[in-house]
Amino acid sequence: MPQPLADVLAEVRELLLDPGLTRAVAAGRRRGFTPSVTRAELRPVTLKAGARLQIVTDDGARPTTRNVVPGPEAAEAVDSLLAEPFGNWHIETASSTVQVRITKKGDAQIHRASASRDSAAADHDRTKQWLLDPGDPLFEVIGGNAAKRRQIDAFLRALEATLPAELPPTLRVVDLGCGNAYLTFAAYRYLAGRGVSVEVVGVDVREDQRVRNSAVAESLGCSDDVSFVAGTISSASLPFEPDLVLALHACDTATDEALARAVGWSASWVLAAPCCHHDIAAQLKGRTAPAPFGELTRHAIMRERFADVLTDTLRASLLRLNGYRVDVVEFIDSAHTPRNLMLRARRTGAAPTSAQLSEYASLVEEWGVKPALSTMLPS
Template structure:
């Protein structure tokens, strides 16, 4: 039997509280072709194996509930976007000049958006992948982190415009593993017209990243040396990414994003020291006397208040697990998508801050903006 279909992922549901993602793949059991639908809800996965006709009807119905589908065949990749008015946009990209095999075994290894065996120059130059496309064993955690980040990008694709150039700013880009991955995934694989600017304080790192960008012919990927708080090089930004910006640098990046009216914010905070030096609470005294507990509590409170402030500014904010805790304790990602209305939560934020005797930088910056 000849089958071209490899996999599909339906994501970005139109309503909250239900299934948030569905993955589809072919499955051969006892000589019979099925399609396995893996549905994700509340951190649980549910599997159903359907015959082809039944699977076709089920997927057609699901397309009314989700705003996008990523589909992969042996020869091509497709991005299907469905607007609020039901307009369907389909983008097609060849499989990097190769024809892939279809794995229909019942148990198979996890599939990644960037897979082992693909020839990806930036992963090779950054030491994650060999020239033969194999993942360097000692860098497999970095490979997983890159793919996990791209899954977050995949989820927010329907929020990005398709009729003009998309501008993305990456604050604190460092060696830019994820910046290069973002450009490769959006522009090279999905053919988005995207311009990405990476910003960092280390001049040698910025120089090296620009050299690589020119080497790959990534015309709209550039890196600049500078401070997050002082950056003024853009008037309109569609997405702001800030990964491991230390302490209040994350707050300056979030405030910049809000000021631009960025449609999407992806932030992985780091080193949240600010509230740790401010928190005072008689009620929580039994917790606060333990330094490690106080440090972790302060970090969680910082990120929770950041998310609440973003909600106040008209964003739908989520706090998600970036990668497994076993790989790094800095595993929280704040994902915020701009909505049509603001949340009336100012009094709740104030009550929380008064109870903890804290004044977070994100509040100062956003209140000053207002």
């Protein structure tokens, strides 16, 4: 529930000046205000001169580092930062993590996570095991059974491996074909926990999903940052061009629509877990396979499985031709879902090589197929 901002900032001040502080990050901005710096990070350090509180601020051009003496000097520096209209605070101590988000109305939403076991080592193991704390309020809303926690954790690990260690101060995310949006919310909770300002939009064709997901965002206290629109993947209107595009289990050519929009936006990062590969399978049916690969498509079940592989191979190839580095990885163990492949892409802007162009051309020519994605990409 929202709390008075002054009360929450007083608690934040105590944590920032406490000897048990491990790290703190302030980022984002409150509605209608702009801080003098885009990001601030605080951590205790030990120098030759003794213990200091290190404060690194970034004005968007270059970082500035100060090492202040604990006591009145540190208190004055902390008070100056708390007076800035940051939208988010993330504080880590030896025993807890506190996340604060300032709402549009100027109140504060606060989430506290602390050790649930007596042993610090046991807490370390638990933190290492799950990227999103099993005690996070998200699991109270969506349910926290073991299978769902494993899928969320596998997704977040893929996300962690895709993004750089240092994120931009504001990260804009779209989830295309978000469905019931539990992975959308998981991405938000994880990214917000990394101390950056996160804006998320989920897109789904069903209006009832938009209404349901918006209600969940309200219950989690993140409706200022996480919103939903009803519309198709190819035409839904967004309030921004995203940095990160998610398309998780979008069916058949809906995955191609999502990848095409990501390329059109020049999104920096893309995570897509394809589902239901009908398009290429239909093109292969009744077509003679090039020699000596007739056995690959002679039997229906083999043809369908090969079509899955060929479809995603061509998708990865087309992303490379459009300036992305692509990894094809396992999303989650096939014991949990048979749709367990993920395309993980980072934009490099590199022009395609002649070898890459030749390989793609040979694939489509030999198999006599035309990938849906090739018809959707910006010309």
